[in-house]
Amino acid sequence: MKTQRLNFRLVIVAVLSCCLCFLTPSLSMAQGGGFALIEQGLVAYPQNPAAAIALWRQALPQGTRNTQALIYHYLSLGYQELGRWQEAEEALREGFRRLPGGEAGENLAVEARLLNTQGRFYWLTGRPQQALGAWQRATRAYERVEDREGVIGSLINQSQGLLFLGFPLEAKGVLERVEGALEGLPEGDLKEQGRQSLGRVWRQVGDLRRSEAILKQGRSSGSGLELGNTRRVLWQRAIAFQEEPDVESALSAYQEAFQRAITPLEQVQAQLNGLSLQIAAQRWREAAEVQASLAPLLAQLPPNHFSLETQLNFAQSLICLQEELNRVPGVPGCPAVPPVQSTPTGAIIGQQLAQGVQTARELGDLRLESAALGQLGELYERNQQYSEAERLTQQALRIAEDRQALDLRYRWEWQLGRLAERQDNPEGAIALYKIALKTLDQVRSTLLPLDPNIQFDFRDNIEPIYRRLAELLLEEKPGEENIKEALETIDQLQLVELENFLRCRILPLVPITRNLAYLDDQTALIYPILFEHRIAIIVKFPHQPFKAYWVDESRDEIENEAWDFVDLLINQGESEKIYELGNSFYKKLIKPWESELKNYPALKHLVFILDGALRNIPISALWDEKDQKYLVEKPYSLSILPNLNVFDLQRVAQTKLNLLLLGVSEERTIEDENFSALENVERELEEIGAIFPAKTLLNADFSQQVLEQLLENESFSAIHIASHGQFSSNLENTFVMTYHELLRINTLQRLIRTNFERRLTPLEILSLSACETATGDNRATLGLAGIAVRSGAKTTLASLWRVNDASTQVLMTEFYRQLQNPIMTKAEALQLAQQELMKDVQYNSPFHWAAYILVGNWY
Template structure:
């Protein structure tokens, strides 16, 4: 590939002076062609100099509307200048009300320019001015709108709970003055904050109220915007069906109002929802459904482009191009290239018509990014590297002239990525460093980690592993600091988690293991291994947060404190890397150990897939042994001697990737002719930090048992009868006499909630159909009358928290299964296990003849009453079935997640 011309290097000297323009500022929300709406005239304010302006323009509504128009066009610096003059003018004339209005709108502009300190000062001044004015309905409305702006600033800073409280104050005012329209917009903002906090029930309740309020409002552009915002929020929280329904209402109303802009926005949002669902369906293996959604998204984007002009049209075309990239097929390469070429020519023509603004800058950056990735997939350039570089050079120049530091950082970093792809590593590193410096200066952590990651990649390619490790570690720490805010600051990150977040963790672990012992001493080796173990744990938490589309999980205990609790347990961490299989072994009171098997990732994954398929075949015992012994050799064989020497009786696995979809008990040792379950009790955990293992409480156990034994047909799905469910529940009651039962018609969520509120049960046992999926909307348990989704189930279990002194000791989900074809389905099981608030969860990875399930469960509870650990009780129960049924199909699917003691 030819190097980019020397002329482009001149950019570097041109860019060197950029740092002198940097100001101390804060984080702003970055979404292409999406920015907060300015308050209407009569609701704004800022830190105003106490001097008069010469030749001050006439201060009327049209002057302030000019600032609003500039803001909405993305010309933030020009809008700032106009509104600052307006604020000074209102100050000099003593018009405190309009000064307060201007200040609140200036706060939004400061935020967009990354000037968080000035934004906070402006909104504070706005509210202080309003305190000293006489009470009136107009004053109250302005206070509420200033509070709305303050809430947006707080959310962008990651202060989600504070933002929620601020918006509630504004909502109370809107209620008092009867402003239903603005209250609706306020509640949508609150719902976003709630879902960022993981408060799904509250968010859903708020959104339901929003829908009801919208129906009472007269048809207007505000109602269209409200429906559009609601549809977008519903997409973000994963409710694609409801999102589509609401957005179609928005489209219908926009059409009735004959608003071409609103029609275009509605089509664009519908396309984004279809795109998001297509990605989700593709990830879980529903290829046909994914393809349907791809076609739907394509149609919506084409409609959006036809029905509007300007930035919405360009965004629709860019999203359409991105869609081609995301679902690129080698079979359709020629057709894809033809479509992409035609679309790219249209986009380039449209972008060149835009006046310089944040919109035009981000359009160029996004276009350049898509072209880079598409070129890599099609092996044929849509535009040359020089053309792409020129796009980004223009973006840099526009960002510098507008003094838009965030846009500068994005443009510089993206140009650095282009140099990286062209193997011009020195130039790439210099540009990346400049982008990083700007992001640091404006405290934009949500983009900072991207440039830290890029810097690490470049240093690694240059062979500077120690410097690369430091860069990756910094990116990791930035991500960890964002754990609670990443969803709030970038609502689309969940849909690109595997591309833009997960690789940072994996590549850092790879570097830590590569440099484990480069200094040649045990101390540095142990430090690197401990750090790698910590990052693996953090990745597990990040994956689960992404699964729930919420930063809802945080570590509760340090790893080493957990390991110290059981002197007979070893913890095994697996890491699947592109060219090898790594394992970190934690033994009681010993140094960490690390071993590696050189093997391509594709072979590991194909072996796991074959094993998973064989396990669900009653007659597949030979194939199970053949495949599982390979995994035994990678995962267990190198540690055998140490496990025996240390007297280990329990293995606790922190598994990576597709390994989570198979039970470790089936791993076969041909030398001893034994499965792993014959040698060890086994437990799984998505991360030791998420659980604090404790022995089963020395109190008499009590259980809530529930199940559906009859055939059911719900939600378009048919579920076969489980004839032995009644027997299973009766046998549990024999072993745990203090039990309550909800069978068939009695097993509905209202009865479950009633029982949980009445009694703090130590065991909850549910014998019913269920499915674990990497999509939370498809992770459910069957009750008599509905599919109880994971988020609803989580809320039901937690209603009893205030009545109990400790956690649920054990949650049992028998007759469940992982979704076929979903490589990450076990995330659903891990999600239920962690969010249920139970110390331990016992579940099945595939449905088994419920006669054998009933026998195994009865044996499990009988063993549990003898005082042994839960892992040992499960081991003995599985071996009791194994003695009668050698096929792993019958005894292997049961896994214990969480506390093994």
């Protein structure tokens, strides 16, 4: 779990750094007795918060009311650092109580600090809305006393709160204010700290190039460290998108941070991040060399909070370099099993961790004591000493529960679940995994939206809990209730993954039970779930309980075959190979339950909720070798759902469509990217406009500004966009092109959803013609699902790959022509349009018709 712990620490530091840089008081604010004690506490704080607290408490009786208020601000920070939340809250309460009346500058300056610290407290205790409010009030107070440092810090904190609460555009606006304020500052510590914080938050917003640009201007070890972190995310992203990864630029940034370092701790932090990256890149020889050079540096560090945390992270790196400690399956935290390395043995690592436990106790740092105990438990788990691992993990969990350390709690609950499994107690494991997921649900809001690293660690550090719980439920008690609970577990995983991609909560949600009740006699639900060594296919036929069917094929095999199938379709490969792979997927996904279809003569529609790499394949192109038919040629229309509770599946009466048609047919260059002309767009919009009442914005008329004005004044029930666009697992690379700019998901949501919600008129259909999924991106359909969900449209029609725009024009026109029939569902209209295209000898290849999928409500 090393990466998870480090990343969570980065998130917290990003939010808190501004609080921590305000520790030095002006003499005017700290007048009166006890100033020497206050100053001693400030010096002790970074190394030993508990010692600082003791000094500040000694200073309390000697100060004026204003000085006492300031001391309580420091005390709350110290208690928060140690996870002593009740005392932290009481210190804040006492601080506000000590503030003298009136609005003298001194009082207002202390109040601003208290407000900033209060925001920090609310944030760490899971109250982001209150945190944002406190930071906004802090900013106003800092502005009134003309404290530029305070304004910059509280604005950065505000941006974090806005980002988390689902206001990324507002967050970016705040960050741009910070950027402007920094430009006017002379070079110095404040500007350097501001750059570091700003670079961090731009990284968290997802603007990695902007983060890199501002951090490159830095001159300190801290800026170099943050630059390495940003470049590490760029490296991870390149791997995810099958681009050329550049690990050297991140490593060189860490090396530069090491060279700039003034203190041994700064040197160790730079080296440790470099070591972690070498391990992630599986550069074992280089990693072994770095760890050897780190050991003497670590020996120079005094025994304090930061050095202990560093020691624990170093121990985890040592574990990852030990072949014998990585043979136990299911333990997260290391990218692969390394070759044998000349690193300390497991026994020596265990001694280091045991010493870490003792040091944490001497420091009174319960959070790090929990971390050290849990990590030691993990070491015993890896060494297959399960009883001792369980004892240590239970100790770690008790402390984490007492300290309300949710990020540690879910790790130790998960660890206890694995240990229960290893000791042949599957029911105990199920119970513990459920508890871990409940804890994770509380903490993931902090973990997921704010650190891009988490997106890339998701599959290793969060997803396995959901999948293993679902698999155990199906294995141990494969009855109706357990099958349903397994489905709901994976459904929650699908939601978490989508929220992770969008970096915000999706609200409101439709209860799964309500959506299941909407499934009528004509609809069956098919929900394949990928496990490590096999597939479970959960099927819900009308008025029947869930049934589970098993297919013996591993997740890796499925993913490889899925990419082969998609590559064949996109490149219009040999028909025989397309048939072969299409039939292979038909046998896996349809054959196990196909014999049941004869029992449901009214059945007309199949809804698929696809998992993992299966989301990339076009269901319509599955080939039945026996009947010599594609699935789209069978008597069933098809649709896709991202999961069971982000769309309302209630059937409502069809209304006549009133369309807004948007398109760009001309060649364009936007954001240094060239987009080719789409010669058939004008004809496509013209023919659709002849079928339904429509308003058209074409080429220069289709801009963000014109679209916004139009939606302010007119109402439409469907929007059809015929322009370049892309779906990607990178939020910033998911867009629709206007004539002048790229509309990304959040901008599109602001333009479309907010206007339709204000008018209380649902958007029936969002059609995205000429869009495509990012090549080589195995999670690109998250972008498609993200657009579908964020737009607020009941149904989204889109394509999995870029299709010839001549065949697109034929298919789209036929789709809308079919919708003229008032009893025709959208899924049936798409099926008939695809079948019509198949009759045309120019377009009968599945390349032309299979790409189109319907996401959301199919009625």
